[in-house]
Amino acid sequence: MAFDERRYTREVLEPAREAGGLPPEDLRIRYQLHEAMTSADVTATVKQVRQCWRRARGMLKYKRLADRLEADHARFAPIFTAAAEGDLQPLRDALGESERRAERRLSDAGSRLEDAAGPLRMLTPALLATIARSSGVGQEEAERLAARRSIEVREPDALPEAAPYSGYGRAREALDTLGLSHLGRFLYGDRCADMRVLDGFAVPGAPSVEDALAEAERYWAARTRGPWTVGADTVIAALRNSPDPGLLIRYDIVARLRERVPEHPYDDSLLRHATTELDLAAGDARRLIFAVRGEGGVATGPAARLRELVDAGEIHAAADFAEALDAGALTGDAAELATEVRARLASAVRLRDRARAALDPDDAWIALRDALQRVPDLPGASELLLRLAPHPARAVRASVQGEGVGLVWQPSPSRAGRVVYDVLRNGTPLTTTDRPSARDERPPVNVPIVYAVVARREEAVAMPAVAAALIVRPEPGEVRFGSGDGVVSGTWTLPAEAARVRVTRDGQVVAAGDTGFRDRDVVNGTSYTYVVSAVYPGQDGEAVTPGVRRAVTPHGRPQPVTGFTLRADPAAPGTFLVRYEEPPEGAVEFVALDVPPPWPVGTTLSLAELRAAGRAIPAFATRDGQAIRPGAGREVLVAVTVAGEMATIGGHVDHINLAPPTGLTAQRRGGAVLVGFEWPQDVTEVEVRRNGHPAIVTSAAYRARGGVRYEVPESEAVAIEVAATSVVDGRRVRGPAARLALPGHIPVRYDLSYKGPSWKRSVVVEVTADRPVTLRRLALVLKPGHIQPRTADDGLVLDHWTDLEVPARLTVPAPRQAKPYWLRCFAEGDGGTVAEDASEAVGGRGGVALIDPPVRRLKME
Template identity: 75%
Template sequence: MAFDEQRYTREVLEPAREAGGLPPEDLRVRYQLREAMTAPEVSETVKQVRQCWRRARGMLKYKRLADRLEADHSRFAPIFSAAAEGDLTPLRAALGDSERRAARRLDDAGGRLDDAAGALRMLSPALLTTIARSSGVSPEEAVRLATERSIEVREPDALPEAAPYPGYGKAREALDTLGLSHLGRFIFGDRCAGMRVLDGLVVPGAGPAEDAVREVERQWSTRTRGPWTISADTVLAALRNSPGLATLIRYDIVARLRERVREHPYDDTLLRHATTELDLAPGDARRLIFAVRAEGGAVSGPSARLRELVDAGEIHAAADFADALDPGALIGEAAELATEVRARLARAVQLRNRARAALDPDDAWLALRDALQRVPDLPGAAELLVRLAPHPARGLRANLQGDGVSLVWQPSPSRAGRIVYDLYRNGAPLGTTERPSLRDERPPVNTPLTYSVVARRDEAVSMPAAAAPVVVRPEPRDIRLSAGDGVVSGRWSRPDGAMRVVVSRDGRVLASGDTGFRDREVVNGISHTYIVSAVYSGPEGEVITPGVRHTVTPQGRPRPVTDFTLHPDPAAPGTFLVRYEEPPTGELEIVALDAAPPWPLGTTLSLAELRGASRTIPTIPTREGQAIRPGGSQGVLLAVTVAGEVATVGGHLDHVNLAPPTRLTAQRRGVTVYVGFVWPPDVPEVEVRWKGRSMIVNPAAYRAQGGVRLDVPEGEPVTVEVAPTSLVHGERVRGPAASLRLPGHVPVHYDLSHQGPAWRRSVVVEVTADRPVRLRRFALVLKPGHVQPKSADDGVLLDHWIDLEVPARLTVPAPRQAKPYWLRCFAEGASEDAGAGSAMSPEGDVALIDPPVRRMKVG
């Protein structure tokens, strides 16, 4: 379809101008593109659209928009250059991005409309136009967005500026005295809820207003005279003398609403005030609040026109307008604006003249920029600005990097304005960037390439800087060399444009195919260097690339390690020492499997296959072999001998990683021994052994009982051993154990009694045990008060005995001590868990057992 310039102006340029000079984000609209266009059709349409921009630039109203469109086009030039070469992929991606930006612009505009409409959901046409222009959408789109959001666009209602009755102030004071919120309440009472005062006075459920006034007069005439009736008479006088009852009520409502608006409340608060306190219907409440908020003095005359031109940036036009006015019209604000406009224009003209005389384009550009900031419509300034090219870039270098070309240059010394760089390859546009570097990812292969760069500021471009010609000849890709027993093989991918690939080993060219080679003339254990190069046709014959270098070492078939042992390392929990006979070739590795290996002993397979079917275990070399940390709970450890890219399967063994428990503790409580420890990770059960007995404990049982409880006679020593355990293939396997020895002890009982007459009483201590035992030191302690002694030093020593043979009967004179007091015995070296204490004896630990409290406490 032929390009229709009139339609483009009507549907694109004019809406964009009305939207504040912002071009449409959607590139389909901006460039009149269609989905089914071919690459030549795209180039031709874009060309015609840009010609339309240049013609529209001659019209003052489209000049700024056309400049913006041309400036934006530089961002899309690489996309259309690719389209000209037949590649529409960048264009399709850009079209998708532009659609998303256009959608975001509409969403932003809708959000601004929502914010401006607020709770009232009303906007003036002028504010709608302003939001549309600043958001970059057309007024029609703004109206559609407002309709979708239930926003009413209307002019504010005209409100009365002066009271229709001169005595309204007195009537207002009288209403306040009567405690009424507005005049309608005086006339209609509670019936005025939902009252409408715009478009006539309407009170739901009430008759004519005149009848209501007469009824109010009758009611007040029957009341006893006083201050209340005087205020009512004042209001009634206002009603009788007002030119219109509806007009007075409306003015009263508006006056009260204006007072509340001056407090700057939120719209929700105003709506609540208008509908509850002023009894307005919701529709009238919204309209009145909207109208009151929109009130303000309207400026007109020369000052208004001058302000409009200044706000629009048309300073030169404002100066022409001021010069065309009669001198008598320039008074007040108009005179001030005219003076400001003329001063800004004069200074801008000076800067423009200085720019024309400047020798340095940067100085001229800065002067013109300042001039346009003062007077955006200064004649001739914009045209001069776009002709001020920056200083050129220098030192462009083109470096071959793989399949691409890296371009680096010294940036332009110009610092005025935004400098960008346009790159060209053999005269065709390549890309645009702000940084002094770019990479050509897809250059033509085996073709002389000449690159150049120009610095650009706006539309002005500098002299180009060119690099020395280069030719891109990629090396072979995906090169893979494998070494076996007396053989080395290789594969690759031949690059596009290459005639063939050649391979050399240690300077000797080898026979090779189109995608690989096989070299059988190598010696095991010796490293060989291979160079894989691509061959291209050149002007003077074949050209061979420097090639890609690889070094490999063929190895003989590695021998398997058929037997190895595994022992825990006592110095490092979780670590095991591997001992084996070192193979003559290759290196031993230990790998983990979940089950028995699928390969027979002695099988040689590729290292890649082995890695895919097993888990490599990190190893640390030791003097006797290797140290490994298998981790996990159980599995199979396999020994493999690795040489180059192959591995030979050796022996294997089942392994259960059972870590021993830590922090093992044991305490006696009579005939029960309480055992506790930190449960080892990844261990399903533990086995507890003591005095020839054993028991299996799982974590649930351990947590439920708060540990392990063992029955052991008090007098017998015991060794407790805790080992991790698990079932492997139906057989129970035990890991390293943790053990603790707990000595036995002999319980020794004592009893206290008082004998003899009151003037010569004695304390009798009877000490007994199940078998004879000797106590190194035995003491009797008294402590006054209600708290019993805790040790032999916590009180008064009544008596003590050394090397006491048990059983024994001891007598001590009764103390002369005021009641209450305590008597208690202690053996030297007592332990806290054995009642009063324990002492060392040849028989072992001795536990001293207290008698009942009533035997120890006196009084």
């Protein structure tokens, strides 16, 4: 199809100009290309497109865009050169990458629209156009992006500036007196949810404003007269005398929303306020917030135009505009802006001239960057910046790493701007990175490869740094070796480009096929070094890779271990000691199976088959055998003799391993003892013994009851044993037990009371017990404040008694202490330290438990 320049201008150049001068990322659009083109078609079309750019450059509005397109073309020139020579693959790769960049640009623009719309999901047309320009997408594309994301593009609703009723202020004060949030609440109460005030006032499912106002008049007329009815009359009068009560309600809502906007920086919190407190329907709430946030006057005149140009970054245009104005127009804000614009332009021109005279491109780049920060539209600065390439990268090194190629280089010494590196393979772009390293995951095989690294700053590129040529020849993959009785074998996968595989043993060639070999010229017990190399065809003959190297030792058939003994290790719970007669060759391992082994004793099989059938048991060597740790539950333990890749089956035993419970605890709760533990894995029953009396507990019963509970007098000591148990061949087997001893104690109770007149009061401490007991020491402790004392040292000791016979009645002068304060007793008794209450009375040697009275007797307020 012939090149249509008018269509190209309409569909490519004009949208790119509207998008801020950013050319389209998709090279199909930029160069008018399609998949069916031949090399000649591509070359002819690109030539016509570039001629169109040169003609467009003569038009002022396209000049900057045409310069950008020509500067970009330098990056793609090698691709089109290759296409002209008949190689379209680099162009296809570049087209795919440009399409992905275009998709990313659209995605970024969509994200910006999402962020700008926020929870309100609304944008003004002006803001949409700004985002479209800065994102490099056209206005129509931005509108389609907004529509796909359910973002509404609209001008804000016009809102009233003044109340439609002059007495609105008094009506609002009356609403505050009545405790109502807005006028709609006065008329409709709880019925005003989802109220709509735009496009006409309405409350779904409720009467009209006039009917609601009549109901309100009747309701308040029947109320007893008072300040509330006066306020209601004021509100009713405002609604009745307003030209349109619906407009007055809308103004009331808008006024309250305007007041809240400074308090709510986020739209989602303002939406919650509008829908919950102001009872607005969600759609009206969004539109009102959007309109209130967008309120503001529109400035006009020279000052406004100058400010608009300055805010848009068009400083040079602002300077031209100021020069064109009459002297009388430059007054006030306009004069200040014109002075600022002229100063920024003069400073930027000096920096541009300094950049032109600089010998170091970095110094020139820094000066131009500063100039463009002051005047983004400074003539000639952007074009000069595009010619300031960074210093090139250096010392590029490429090396084969596995099936890929790794590249490293010394970074560009340029210190100005962000320098990135374009990596090329045989002249075709491979990747872009900001690090001094890269990797080619899929290099071509068995052909010379030349990698180049081009340092780039913005669009300016340095001379390429080239690595030494290399050739990638992968080694054979998935190389595996096996050994048997007088034989060594190997297998591999042949690389697609390789002609064959070469195998050597200690430097001697071994006969091999395309996928494996079998070498019988070996001696058992001797170690051999095998090398498996790939052979590739080359221009100067065959090329052989260094190869995969492996040491292999063949072994004779291992002899079985026909019998062994197994006993528990008393020093290490869960560990068992195994004794057997060592075989003459190989190492002995133990394997766990779920069922007896399917192979007879003496059967030799591959080690891989054995590993697939059973689980290797962790073990370590001992003086006369091994120590192993079988798993929990019932297993069949098999002795296996392993030599190289062969395993010979030996004897086996049926073993059940019942692990002891862990985390055993016992705690008294008055006259009860609660026993808990972590249930052993793969065990369904345990045996619990209390003072030698056994009981079987199932896991279901344990979990249903939350543990094991015994009724035991507090003074009785308790010995607990818990062991896993199971029935094997008709008899019950019991595993190792976990033990715990719980001493008894005697509960001792005390009470506090006061007696005597206020000026001579005493504290009476009455101590009682179910049977006589002697307390080694009893202390009465005082602690001011709201927090009770936790120990005898956590406060002031008012008095103490030693070797106190219980029961006892003790008297202490009442303390002269400001309330609130606490009084509490702490004691030591025969046999050990006493806990603070009965629930904590679990000690090592038994004793007494001092039990507090109610809190109201301890705290003085």
